Amino acid sequence: MRRIHIIGIKGAATSALAELFAKRGFEISGSDVKDSFPTDKILRRLKIKVKSFSAQNISDDLDFVVYSGAYPENNLERKKAAELRIPQISYGEALALFFNQKQGIAVSGCHGKTTTSALLAHLLKKAGLKPSAVVGGMVKNWESNSLSGDSEFFVVEADEYQKKFLSLKPQYIVITNIDYDHPDTFKDKNDYIRGFRDFAKNLKKGGKIVVHQSEIRKLGGNLKSSIIYPQTQDEKILRQSKFSLLGEHNRQNALLAVRLARFLKIKPVAIKAGLADFKGVKRRIDFWTNPKSDFVIIDDYAHHPKEIKATLKTLRENFGNYHIVAVFQSHTYSRTKLFFKEFAKSFGKADEIILLPIYSSAREKARMKKDRSLDLKFFKEFIKYNRKVVFSANYKKAEKEVLRIKKLKSHLLVATIGAGQVWQIAEKLTIGGLTSE
Numbered sequence: 001m002r003r004i005h006i007i008g009i010k011g012a013a014t015s016a017l018a019e020l021f022a023k024r025g026f027e028i029s030g031s032d033v034k035d036s037f038p039t040d041k042i043l044r045r046l047k048i049k050v051k052s053f054s055a056q057n058i059s060d061d062l063d064f065v066v067y068s069g070a071y072p073e074n075n076l077e078r079k080k081a082a083e084l085r086i087p088q089i090s091y092g093e094a095l096a097l098f099f100n101q102k103q104g105i106a107v108s109g110c111h112g113k114t115t116t117s118a119l120l121a122h123l124l125k126k127a128g129l130k131p132s133a134v135v136g137g138m139v140k141n142w143e144s145n146s147l148s149g150d151s152e153f154f155v156v157e158a159d160e161y162q163k164k165f166l167s168l169k170p171q172y173i174v175i176t177n178i179d180y181d182h183p184d185t186f187k188d189k190n191d192y193i194r195g196f197r198d199f200a201k202n203l204k205k206g207g208k209i210v211v212h213q214s215e216i217r218k219l220g221g222n223l224k225s226s227i228i229y230p231q232t233q234d235e236k237i238l239r240q241s242k243f244s245l246l247g248e249h250n251r252q253n254a255l256l257a258v259r260l261a262r263f264l265k266i267k268p269v270a271i272k273a274g275l276a277d278f279k280g281v282k283r284r285i286d287f288w289t290n291p292k293s294d295f296v297i298i299d300d301y302a303h304h305p306k307e308i309k310a311t312l313k314t315l316r317e318n319f320g321n322y323h324i325v326a327v328f329q330s331h332t333y334s335r336t337k338l339f340f341k342e343f344a345k346s347f348g349k350a351d352e353i354i355l356l357p358i359y360s361s362a363r364e365k366a367r368m369k370k371d372r373s374l375d376l377k378f379f380k381e382f383i384k385y386n387r388k389v390v391f392s393a394n395y396k397k398a399e400k401e402v403l404r405i406k407k408l409k410s411h412l413l414v415a416t417i418g419a420g421q422v423w424q425i426a427e428k429l430t431i432g433g434l435t436s437e
Helices: 012-023 040-045 076-083 091-099 113-126 161-167 189-200 213-219 232-240 248-263 268-276 305-318 333-338 340-344 362-371 373-385 395-406 423-431
Strands: 003-007 027-031 064-067 088-090 103-108 132-139 144-147 153-157 172-175 208-211 295-300 323-328 352-355 389-391 412-417
Touching: 003 012, 003 076, 012 027, 012 040, 012 091, 012 132, 012 144, 064 076, 064 091, 076 088, 088 091, 091 153, 091 161, 103 113, 103 189, 113 132, 113 153, 113 172, 113 248, 113 268, 161 189, 172 189, 172 248, 189 213, 208 213, 208 248, 232 248, 232 268, 248 268, 248 305, 295 423, 305 323, 305 340, 305 412, 323 395, 333 340, 333 373, 340 373, 352 373, 352 395, 373 389, 395 412, 395 423, 412 423
Parallel strands: 003 027, 003 064, 064 088, 103 153, 103 172, 132 153, 172 208, 295 412, 323 352, 323 412, 352 389
Antiparallel strands: 132 144
């Protein structure tokens, strides 16, 4: 049996990859930080014991090591693997080993790619096409972030961060939108667009790119014959289905999935059935309580100003008579600095904001103390554009602030927002906060 060690195995993508390797007979070991992750449940189910980082985790009987992009060459396990001359490959390269052999469908874009890739894989599964899939979130219908099918179809969420998607050679590309993010990978918006153009060049001969008409010009003029976009028939199918995900952004992304499903000759009745029973992805307008109760708790992964606006707009449209409190933790210093003012101005639909310290990535941990002054500057920026903002130094204080507000409001909606660990506040409030005094 071949043995693989995965560094940073708790990640949404790396844990999905672990499941794919495990189902193909590989023996998997892995390491990560001790923090709780939504993927812990998956790894327990796979009976993979996650170890703390240690050079002792790397032994010469490993066939190769897969590493998350969060851990550079100076990681102690990567250094040990290099010392033992064990082959090391990145997550993106490991995924490509599976994906590039298949009739691959790569779902990319600045916003919405997790839900769109999950929905598309679900539509194929519902139609009996038995796809494999790797998605960057826990898909509620599967209780997993991956599928291991036996057909030629393989759906992946193609991450542009660190240009990981450039390892993929898709037959089909779905692009939800091309905005701008990841300033530590792309120096400016034009560089970001160039990244997507380079990705589009990886399309296999005869392949198709599915994109909204508004985004076509960003891809340049050489791909016109490869592009398809949603049509009236796709809108009709979506309208006639019982698609339950809230928000216009989800409907626009669903149209892209419907368009490709129809191109793949899936019958409209099967598409409608798949749309109707798709439950979504955890951490995407994810209800922790009954949405009809007086105290509603949701969690959302939004970590970009446009995503936050879309989430809060959706909540305001559906919970107009509720007092909405956004508990926000910005994700990474680089993104926070880039969208400093935009973040502060994206909470207009919230009645109150509880701001938490910026969540630093693994790459930024060494600079955390130095950059803590940014938290105060960020708070001051929020005060400029919002009526009620409080700063909570930690999760426990944020929970207490929510419970204080709860005593004053008869209909309260609390939204924990961010790509870090802020979901733990939603969990804590749901488990213990509803009856706390």
